[in-house]
Amino acid sequence: MARRPLPQPPVRLVGGRLGLWWQLFFRFGPPRWTLYMRHNWAGKRLVIAVPYVWLLLFFLIPFIIVFKISFSEVRLAMPPYAPLWEWVSERAVDVRLNFGNYLFLLTDDLYVSAYLYSLKVAAISTLFCLLIAYPMAYGIARSSPATRNLYLMLIILPFWTSFLLRVYAWIGLLQNNGVINKVLMAIGIIDEPITMMQTDFAVFIGIVYSYLPFMILPLYSNLEKHDFTLLEAAADLGASPIKSFLRITLPLSVPGIVAGSLLVFIPAVGEYVIPSLLGSTDQLMIGRVLSDEFFANRDWPVASAVAIAMLLLLMVPIMIFQRYQARELAGAK
């Protein structure tokens, strides 16, 4: 059947807005966006868009800026690096990429040893966090729901104080004239103050203290889901508590351990504040190298190269974490 053209509705100039909608409605049916609404697609997209925009604004764009500076060269100007491209004429653009900054990181053992040292500090701190957090998380998971909330509250409570203030508080505790030394000397355990500030010990205390909640919370959320009747069954079958812990609880809690460890390890590698406040000057962590490049050498390009290299270094554990999470999600289905 030949299609008969629809009669042209009269175009009205006055009050045309509503009229136009009606025209469109008659012609094409309801507009597509109302369909989306009906299936809530628009809502979904909006919800997804928010984190995307967030990441774009506060991660991708700054990352691109840093990445760009890392290929530049230093010069004495505002800002203190050369632009990557210059228009030599109206049509031609002169692009100068300088890979020297990345090569420079390899020529000097400073950067490699700082990376390795940062990894070491982060690994040891993570281990201590795990050793302390596991029993705590287990205890909370096994306690009654009412006290459980209280315990969780107590873990989160320190976050209400500024991170910086909490680290400063440790200075007051650890220094030679500090609380710990004074108490020990008053009791008579020691005669001379023990130097704790500006040592590795102080840095580990600072990091473990600051990041402990990041280990406890994922461990708790894992342990809380465990079916504790499994332990009863194991006990009935004659397994000792240690054996049933090693054979049942520990393997089941591996996802929690991995999540907690990464949450502690990743920020600890780049930690700057704690080592500079509590640590001694001979602890060369990558965060400090970065700040030296930036502030003392005024070499923004090399500082950017260090930052990019550090990011790549951290990508590996993050990707392991992602894969682990994906596997766990698949397992849950």
Added chain:
Amino acid sequence: MSTSLRLLMLGATAALLVSCGGKPAGEAAPAADATGAAALDTDAEKVVNVYNWSDYVDPTVIPDFEKETGIKVNYDVFDSNEVLETKLLSGNTGYDVVVPSASFLERQIKAGVFMTLDKSKIPNLANADPVITERVALHDPGNEHSVNYMWGTSGVGYNVDKVKAAMPDAPVDSWRMFYDPAVVSKFKDCGVTLLDAPSEVVGTVLIYLGRDANSEKPEDLKAAEDVLMKIRPYVRYVNSSKYIEDLANGEICLALGWSGDVLQSRDRAEEAGKGITISYHIPKEGAIAFFDNFAIPKDAKHVKNAYLFIDYMMRPDVAAKNTNYVNFASNNAAALPMIDDEVKNDESIYPTPEVMAKIVPDLAESPEFTRQLTRSWTRFKTGR
């Protein structure tokens, strides 16, 4: 509690005071106009944003300036030249007056950060000490971009009793206190600290070695590094502000520090009344002087107010008040009669001409040398 935190809190309190003081100052402005200050050439917006060193002004000076001019001062503080420089090089700091030290000023002028000053807007510049002005001109040719605020030296700050107990015949007026391992090792247990200012500290090592403090020769840097490496085991930490507090409360006993800061530490120790006596000496081998200078960034939005602020700080009575409070020598010659005797007769603040002759400036390094210096400094700090 550490100094920098206290400074931070002081800064916050100062900011609060300033913001509370804004209103009365605004009300006082017409009164000032009525008394003949109508000629004040201010910007339309009566605000000036100042970025100065921490603990570097008498607390009454800023409110007085606000009362007199009706200009609200937003007063921020920093404790390292590097932080200031990074902000300046990024541009758009929002500050109208900043106070870099001369060696940094020199480089920042080359980077085109500051405007050329119109000296007719700073009539009190006539009060400036020609000797100091000439010294700053080494960094800022013709003094076109800056006005010196205060100056001082880096030297030996120490806890008199503890040093005496550790070494009765300690050479407290010599760089041997830090750079002779036989001497500095005696103070390891009571705590030794150095400034985290590579070019200044390396400069003082070169003075100790009898070489040119501003040398950029690789062999001189190597020689200085060797000295520093040998004393590394005896140094507790390297920091430019923590030692003020730690010296005052006995946490450390020997600090390579800036003159005024050590003397502030002395005053704090006296106030605390715990029987700790702090003293400061300019070493007899010579020392490095630093000069902190007012300058106006090119992108400043309240330039007229900035001139008024600088001019106010150069008024003899104001300069005297500041020097009496912070214990750094003023560039203001006309202020000298109003400075307390105990400050102006203190040779560690106002050195004698003989000592002055041995005091050298810390000139800006070339970018290549900066990298070698920082690398060498990192090796020293990390002890490897």
